[in-house]
Amino acid sequence: MIVPKVKYEVVDEGIRLGHEDALVAKNALQEGWIKVEKLTPDLADKARRLAKDQNISTSDAETLLLARQRQVEAFLVDEKPLSNLAKMYGLKVWNTWIILLEALAKGLIEDSDIQAAINELGKKRHKLKTEQAKEILDAAKRIIFIRNKVAQASELD
16 A cells, blocks of 8 residues: 555656666556555645654655554565654564565565665665675575475475
């Protein structure tokens, strides 16, 4: 679930700027597994005040308050200040890397996809430090190791 301003930033502006992942988000919207949710006027007003008080974007404040109102299972955010604020609001926070590692653990992607994401997202947009990239790759290696052990154990049964 995203708010209209996030849809504009991610999809509309992303496509205009030539970001490939904007097309992925556009397809997800068309397929219905991402939905755009409008805010009530009251919630939009609260979001404007929160944005000003916490020095965050209005779209981030809208997303945070909508997530809290809807009691979402997890809040997807990559920016540390917003992540901290979401935790203060009682939300479980996930980031891009957690989602990718979860997908790896479930066999939906491969470790090469993690490396590609680090190269594409980490270096260009998320400005991952070398140490952070290493931690993510180490986690991916542990997941692959466990997946292989589980696969070997099930072959023996």
